[in-house]
Amino acid sequence: DVWSYGVVLWELLTGEAPYKxxxxxxxxxxxxxxxxxxxxxxxxxxxxxxxMNSCWAEDPHDRPSFPNILALLDEISKSNFTQTPQDSFRTLQGRWQAEIEEKVTEIRTKETDLQSREEVVRRAILEQKQQEESLKRREEQLKCREIELLQREMSIIILQQQQVSVEEQGKRPTPKKRKGKFRRKLLAVRSKPPQGTHISPPSDFRHNVCLQPTSGGGGGVLVGGASNPNTPLHHQQPSTSTPSPPSSPSTPRLRAVALPADGVKGKTWGP
Structure with missing residues (x-):
């Protein structure tokens, strides 16, 4: 095409290989x-x-046709350029080649610099990806530690409540055994609920343990004797005897909280 023909003219005029x-x-x-x-x-x-500049126009519609190129070449053949001595033309060609070589060296330098920048960008992307993966693994580890810590807190609270229940059981008086004999049939009849009735929910039910979110690992009620069970929740202070493990930076961690007794209990023994 016209572009390639311009490259051929450049090669014939300068005597140099294009894009060497x-x-x-x-x-x-x-x-x-x-x-x-x-x-x-x-x-x-x-x-x-x-x-050559017209052959290398960016818009193909602006490039000349081959008849126009032949007309321009015919004008050059009639000019004084064809009368240039061969030695002078060789000298001029040598200067052109030196200038072209200098330009090619500059292009190579820019190409090397561009490759170096691309390598720096590639390494930066790889390093960023590794950091993201490391942060993701760290976050997963923190979540696992939070779950493990929550399980330990729940176990400690349940154990404390069991110990308190055993102590209270030991302090309760033992009721006397009732005398008399009950017939099995009478017990069976009384044990059957009447038709159309529903079992009501427990009247003295209350929560002994709950989970509360905390921010920054602080707040909440620490277990293991860190708070008084008879003190309301909004008056309890966090314990400073044992440091709290680090919490997840993304989401607030959950703390197991033992709810204090409210003083109202169901009747469990006695007449």
């Missing part, structure tokens, strides 16, 4: 992205410069 020392893929990419063009030395005659 530059990789073919880099040449194809640079030409396609309109960032790479053959260098025209400053001393190239203006008619030749006009022909």
């Amino acid at each position: 020392g530059i990789e073919a893929l880099s040449v194809a990419y640079g030409v396609a992205m309109k960032k790479l063009r053959l260098h025209l030395p400053a001393t190239v005659p203006q008619p030749w410069r006009t022909i």
